[in-house]
Amino acid sequence: MFDISLLSLTPPGWGATLLDGFANSLTLASGGYAIGLLLGTAGALGKLNGNAFFREALETYTTVVRAVPELVLILFLYYAGTDAMNRLLAALDIPAVDVGGLAAGISVIGIVQGAYSTEVLRGAILAVPYGQIEAAKAYGMSPLRILWRITLPAMLPFAIPGLANLWLIATKDTALLAVVGFRELALATRQAAGTTKDYMLFFTTAGAMYLALTIVSSLVIKMVERRVTRRLAVAHA
Amino acid sequence: MRLSARIAVILCAIGFAPLNAASAETVKVSWAAEPYPPFTSPDASGKWQGWEVDFMNAVCTKAKLDCVITPIAWDGIIPALTSKKIDLIISSMTITDERLKTIDFSDKYYDARAAIVGPRETKFDATPKGLKGKLLGLQVASIHQRYAQKHFADSVAGIKEYQTLDEAQQDLVAGRIDAIQADSFAMVDFLKTPAGACCEIKGYAAKDESVLGHGVGVGLRKGETELKGKINTAIKAIRADGTYQAITKKYFDFDIYGD
Amino acid sequence: MLDDHTSAVVHEPSHRLMSLATPQALVKPALLVLFLALIGYYGEWNWIADYWRLLLHGIAVTLALLVSSSIIGFVLALLLGVFQVTGPRTLAWPAQAFCTIIRGTPLLLQLWMLYFGLGAVFAQYPEIRSSFVWPYLREAWPYALAALVFSFAGYVGEVMRGAFAGVPKGELEAARAFGMSRRKMFLRIWLPRAVQRVLPVLTGEVILQLKSTPLVATVTMTDVFAVVAKVRQDTYLTYEPLILLALIYVVLTAILARLLRLCEARVTGN
Known part of the structure; x- marks a missing residue:
């Protein structure tokens, strides 16, 4: 029933194209995840320490992103995001930038991830015993130093389960970029399936690739979790 | 390297390139990111091929444009054009009065029923x-x-x-x-x-x-008269010098230009 | 548009008005009004007159899919959870594999696999094409519903596994000491205790499910997302239809969250 030769790495096999799409998915997921972490850290700190206006703005960001389907956000940011950004830049008298498909895709995933990271990190920072931060303040550490040396490392064990989950979500959310025509694994699969009409073969293969990514990620996450909790146990002993 | 410089390099590497004068001749050509044979469809190595791909190459060469292919989902291709994500649509798009309200078209380059x-x-x-x-x-x-x-x-x-x-x-x-x-x-x-x-x-x-509508044309933003002129001249030129007919012969056994 | 929304703020009950009087509390409504006024003023919205019927129909389709897939998915999830905790190996193993596969692959891919992949396989068999189920299998909704059900069951099944395993042994032993039958023990003690424990997670999953529904538009279903997609194609507007769509989902999520919280309070209150 399956014509496996269609998966070979050289034409007429589509294997190389699928792998290429998979690489794109990985780039999107890791780039978006990294941007999400940056936005999330800034957002969490802003929510905890910022002024009222800032807090409300961040609250709106996280609420809207978490209430609107990712697919809608992706359509919006992909088509309208660049335009809106360039209009803003023009208003500030900065020359427009040309945002390529990959950059737009990474930004889109990053902005979505950022909202969820904000909540995860905010919760984790709140879980850090306040005495530790106060002690650091008493030592006369600068706020930035406290963040880097105390708050971030201390909150890590609380943040890891949530952040790990976000990574798994990021890898799967990349598939939504197929809907705007960005050739990551899902679109490469659909193009291959549409051209060869061998839908089951290609969808099964792509499914196996996503599943492998999830399983490998989960193993790595478990290792990291074990290491962090062990270090935590030592620190508490 | 300073952090800001490093970030700038990374941003450029992933595609946030500043638009400057030197890139004015670069145009982003788009078609629907789906198999649409025999006009635009990906082959097994992921490369796009078909009549319209050859046509685009011929037009871009004639018009001395540096064309970069940026496929996009069909249902978002006009918004992508108006929001400047892309500059040209070469995607078997028919020139209709409805579409002309929003975007502009070159002269027709083929006509289907x-x-x-x-x-x-x-x-x-x-x-x-x-x-x-x-x-x-x-x-x-x-x-x-x-x-x-x-x-x-x-x-x-x-x-x-x-x-x-x-x-x-x-x-x-x-x-x-x-x-x-x-x-x-x-x-x-x-x-x-x-x-x-x-x-x-x-x-x-x-x-x-x-x-x-009135045949298939190249879609462009309204007001880009210079680009439109270049494309129209190029279409005329490739029809006159036989390039168009040679491309058509590769995919069809009749003329697809219509009358 | 501006007038409408300022008046909405004024019409709040008086005790709310008091709390709104502080500058901080006014920030959010002010931002919202400003935002709505801006998009109302700059945007082009006359298309709503032509499409509101379709939009309402789309919202109905979205909600129908959400409710049916959540309910069927939950029943399936209970089975998946129970099988994994107590079931014989022959059932526990496939249940776990099912959850892993569903949670490990994108829903979009699962949906395409069911609609285009499985649909094409079905069509190859004349027995199926001439059978009484074919008129249903021709349509898109069985595949869309199945994909949403499987997805919900996969995620919630994993949650329920933990929930069933987490019910204190003592409670079950006490029930057994009372001479309850296995069935009765499951229905009276184990199931309600497990569901109660994970209720907040379940309500979260239902909201996530709402956010998954627009994917069905990619297999020719006309939910609210597909209707807005049609508006985009007919009007060539970039911003306005998507802004309306985002607003619709925000409102639906807010209503759904409130309803679920009410249910939650009632269940835990008992």
């Missing part, structure tokens, strides 16, 4: 009466959608809209729809494939230029 295709075992013709009670499939945001809405909506059992034509073809083969309305050249190509053996052309939709 609206074909109605159905399974061989059922007999019907391409009229509202023939399609009575049938489930008609077509591509979203196409001239066929508007045409069917206007002429067939009252007689068919339903109109099913697909993101891409290859999905509609797949469902025709699977028997989930009874007929497809689409551009004749794309359908003829499909009927030649093993999957397409099930079906045949039942006829052509009766003329209605207000919906079916």
